[in-house]
Amino acid sequence: MNTSPSSSAEQARKALGARLRELRKDAGLSGRAFADATGQHFTRVSKIENGTQAPTDHDIREWCRVCGADDQTPDLIATLRAVDSAYLEFRRQSRAGMKRVLGAHTSQRYEHTDVFRIYEHNVIPGLFQTAEYMAAMLTFWVGFLGTDDDVDEAVAVRIERQRVIQYGGKRIVALLEEQALRTWFGTAEVQAGQLGRLLELMSQQNISLGIIPLMRERVAVGSAGFWIFDDSLVALETPTASIQVTRPQEIHMYARMFEALKSSAVYGRDARGLIVNVLRELDG
Structure with missing residues (x-):
């Protein structure tokens, strides 16, 4: 286990981004279509999915709503809050x-x-x-x-x-x-x-x-x-x-x-x- 806080946080962000990307793809949405549905620029969606930018609680709720995965909202928000504090x-x-x-x-x-x-x-x-x-x-x-x-x-x-x-x-x-x-x-x-x-x-x-x-x-x-x-x-x-x-x-x-x-x-x-x-x- 890597115990470097900074590298661990980075890995956790990437893992969270990968989970969000899977939700989008399972919903049959392209990156641009998803960005349009959530009212944000598609480059921001890409950054979140690649782990270079952390989403907000609001982003997670909207992501799950648009992808029809509201049941995953609590777990994803808990993951988000743990990224930089674990x-x-x-x-x-x-x-x-x-x-x-x-x-x-x-x-x-x-x-x-x-x-x-x-x-x-x-x-x-x-x-x-x-x-x-x-x-x-x-x-x-x-x-x-x-x-x-x-x-x-x-x-x-x-x-x-x-x-x-x-x-x-x-x-x-x-x-x-x-x-x-x-x-x-x-x-x-x-x-x-x-x-x-x-x-x-x-x-x-x-x-x-x-x-x-x-x-x-x-x-x-x-x-x-x-x-x-x-x-x-x-x-x-x-x-x-x-x-x-x-x-x-x-x-x-x-x-x-x-x-x-x-x-x-x-x-x-x-x-x-x-x-x-x-x-x-x-x-x-």
């Missing part, structure tokens, strides 16, 4: 410190989300992290991104964000690979404290925590961790960027992947047993 550079955000590197994970986003679906393969989700675990992880990112050392402030921002767990009406469905239990950030004591925190959270009624054991037959493998906020946004992170997916069709695909991964997870007593086993290994 990639949020960590390095650009981190110029003001790690407290600004949040991507989609803002307090406002959390407050407006009713159902969180979270899959992580090698890290404990931020909503469940202890301050010590969080600080150890953020210390690495300070060095990696070359930002100012504001770990204490960044931890405070993230701990404040965790208050959403206590809000009425919030539902958190989390899936962890067993590897996430075994990936250390900081000392053995820090990891043990983090695993103890997981055991505490499992008793909350609004939290469902499943763990996918190692060496288990499974129907799906997640290539990256991802968060689904209600049915409106999917967020995932690379070492250099936060990716936000807003296209309804893509969000649906992530939801399907989440359900496939859930089928390999264990819950309740079995999940607790996996955590306790790792704690025993740490103690040993």
Whole structure:
């Protein structure tokens, strides 16, 4: 995956233009005929279809109306809005410190989300992290991104964000690979404290925590961790960027992947047993 925001935006514009061109052709319209029907110059139509000029929301609605494809309007508008905002550079955000590197994970986003679906393969989700675990992880990112050392402030921002767990009406469905239990950030004591925190959270009624054991037959493998906020946004992170997916069709695909991964997870007593086993290994 190319994580250059500018090149990714360009590719996304071209992909959107190609979809609009297909709609026009499926409607049996030439470029000039379509331009006449929508009251614009045919060269602008060409620029939009070739990805050199971005359409507006109005353009999308008119395009779908003229082509008899009104049912595709919501998805195309979501695609348009994601073109230039899908990639949020960590390095650009981190110029003001790690407290600004949040991507989609803002307090406002959390407050407006009713159902969180979270899959992580090698890290404990931020909503469940202890301050010590969080600080150890953020210390690495300070060095990696070359930002100012504001770990204490960044931890405070993230701990404040965790208050959403206590809000009425919030539902958190989390899936962890067993590897996430075994990936250390900081000392053995820090990891043990983090695993103890997981055991505490499992008793909350609004939290469902499943763990996918190692060496288990499974129907799906997640290539990256991802968060689904209600049915409106999917967020995932690379070492250099936060990716936000807003296209309804893509969000649906992530939801399907989440359900496939859930089928390999264990819950309740079995999940607790996996955590306790790792704690025993740490103690040993």
